[in-house]
Amino acid sequence: MRKTVATLLLLVFCLAAGAQSVVEKMSLEEKARCVVGFKRALWPPTNNGIPGRTTPLPACGIPSLVLADGTAGVRLSRRGQERATAFPADITLASSWSTEVVREVGAAVGDEALAFGVDVMLAPGMNIIRNPLCGRIFEYFSEDPVITGKMGAAYIEGLQSRGIGGCAKHFTCNSQETNRGHNDVRIAEKALREIYLRGFEICVREAKPWTVMSSYNSVNGAPVQEQRHLLTDILRGEWGFDGAVMTDWSIVPHNTAAQLHAGNDLFMPGADHQVEAIISGVKDGTIAESDLDLACERIIALAEKCADKKPAAGPDLEAGRAVAHNAACESAVLLENNGMLPLSGGGRAALFGVRSYDLVARGAGAGFVVCPPVTQIYAAFRDKGIPTDEEIEDLYLKYVAFAEADIRLNEKIKVHIGLPLLPELALSKKLVESAAERDDYAVITLGRTSQEGTDRKLKDDYYLSDTEKALLGDVCEAFHARGKKVAVILNIAGIVETESWKSLPDAILNVWLPGQDGGAAVADLLFGKVNPSGRLAVTFPKDYFNVPGAEDFPYGDLSEGRNYDYTCYDEGCNVGYRHYLSSGVQPSYPFGYGLSYTEFKYSGAKVRTSSKKTVVSVTVTNSGAAAGKEAVGVYVASPDGIPELKAFAKTGLLAPGSSETLTFEIPADYLKTFNEGKNCWEKRRGRLNVLIGADPSDPKIKLTK
Ligand code: BGC
Secondary structure, three states, X not given: OOOOHHHHHHHHHHHOOOHHHHHHOOOHHHHHHHOEOOHHHOOOOOOOOOOEEOOOEHHHOEOOOEEEEOOOOOOOOOOOOOOOOOOOOXXXXXXXXXXXXXXXXXXXXXXHHHHOOOOEEEOOEOOOOOOOOOOOHHHOOOOOHHHHHHHHHHHHHHHHOOOOEOEEEEEOOOOOOOOOOOOEEXXXXXXXXXXXXXXXXXXXHHHOOOEEEEOOOEEOOEEHHHOHHHHHHHHHHHOOOOOEEEEOOOOOXXXXXXXXXXXXXXXXXXXXXXXXXXXXXXXXXXXXXXXXXXXXXXXXXXXXXXXXXXXXXXXXXXXXXXXXXXXXXXXXXXXXXXXXXXXXXXXXXXXXXXXXXOOOOOOOHHHOOOOOOOOOHHHHHHHOOOOEOHHHHHHHHHHHHHHHHHHHHHOHHHHOOOOOOOOOOOOOHHHHHHHHHHOOEEEEEEEOOOOOOOOOOHHHHHOOOHHHHHHHHHHHHHHHHOOOEEEEEEEOOOOOOOOOOOOOOOEEEEOOOOOOOHHHHHHHHHOOOOOOOOXXXXXXXXXXXXXXXXXXXXXXXXOOOEOOOEEEOOOOOOOOHHHHHHHOOOOOEOOOOOEOOOOEEEEEEEEEEOOOEEEEEEEEEEOOOOOEOOXXXXXXXXXXXXXXXXXXXXXOOEOOOOEEEEEEEEEHHHHOEEEOOOOEEEOOOOOOEEEEOOOOOOOOEEEEO
């Protein structure tokens, strides 16, 4: 993947002449090749894992740009020797409620991308988590557009600070994977603008990504990739995007002329028939050469940005691990704790669940990261000198070694993208009881993965499997009967059902997909070295059928019709917490929920508004006995409206008794609502209710302005 200095010098020389004058000298074929990816770079046969690159045109001084997948790290190939850090997934990072943490991860990914010769990271995923069953749920941040937009912007700022391009993807409404190439999203303009486009808008305005990826799906009857209204009028015209738009990896043939005219500048991964279609289209007048010239200018401008980076040394995987570790700690969400946590470190632990020995560090598919060995939970206990039940450990380690060898033998292709997960192991009641007899407490880790191209299922995925339920039930019964406690670690790619079993254990810690140092992070959190400060950026419903639009999603096997050929987003703007707040339906864990080992008090809240912005400030004091951080959200609602998150931040580490004043600036534009009748944004009328606190169903302070 590394480029020669000569190529870069040639580029700098040619680009000094200006993109426009380079294009003027290009032949029609060169121009067509410039905007179509270099398909020979696809894997196999190369073994570096990159999914694509742009076409090198040495005669024009245009180098080939290397594009690599993310978000959780640079995706390399298992077949190569190199390894990249697996950072926590997007859904994990969003739970940090800290743009600083996400910016740091973006910068660390950028450092590694630089070392691997990558120019643009195809990251972050920024679609809205509309439904818990979305196959790519872990590649997206949140059900809320402000969290999505701000986290996406922070990640891209981090990447681009290292000279690596970001790619906000998949623009737009790619919130389901079933039939993703053809599915038509039927959605009202208000929901499109306020929910599904808003995150991209914030990201484009605040971080200026070098690229945006247009999604496979259709919206309101036409492929997104062919909609000039979305890709040019809104993205460039309204938001001022000045980078390049690339198509997602063309799993379906579209209309090349319409895609180019709509505003796609780069056709990925690229095929000869696209080059031919462009050449013949220009010749027969169905493609305006000016559209092609503009796309070439944007690719050249992208190459110019990419050329402006420092040469890198090899990847610093120790630095990567430290960033991944910190992000995993910041993002863990404590869901239940009846006093069990933090653990004192005394006594012996029984570690149950395959995931205690084989952590799911990252998700599968394009988001899979081939990383150095993952820190396992059992090993992290050992590193801390915490005694664990060796008999149980031995059993699981043998199972993991055997099952892994079996899978590697039989599922070579899938293993390449991180599949499948080893199934949970059924234990006899007798075995669990003997552990409860000799050990002092239990930890059960339950895990999930998911992947692109297919959506999650209800059975054995959203709902726990029978084996998992039996394990949970038996361990809780046996340990509780002896006055001993049980903690559950959720190591999940997406939301799972919790309502039916959450009262069984004494504590539940959700670490999502925590990246390669997840095991060590779990141990630091359980033993109180780190106080959990994550908050949910998605809602955990009591049951799948409480989800807004639950029936308008492919939750069963489908091959045509509703939810396959088309999906109606009839819930409109009532996505996630907006639905639970407006309907009064109680979730299992609300958006913004998360416990701590300490407590916080809020005081001195102020709201000031001017024509340009609203400024909210509040003082947060640690009123408990342990040091900790507090995540804070600012929600704004019209007098009769639902609170909507407009800003959020996290305090630094506050010692007991100490305080920090957080200040939030909300641009006036972010308070507007979309008027469908007039097709424009307009100011809210009347006084505004301002709610302060991470969880809008339990605000700490309410003000009216
Ligand atoms: C995915 C993209 C990814 C691309 C390249 C596509 O199928 O949707 O997210 O960047 O492949 O791997």
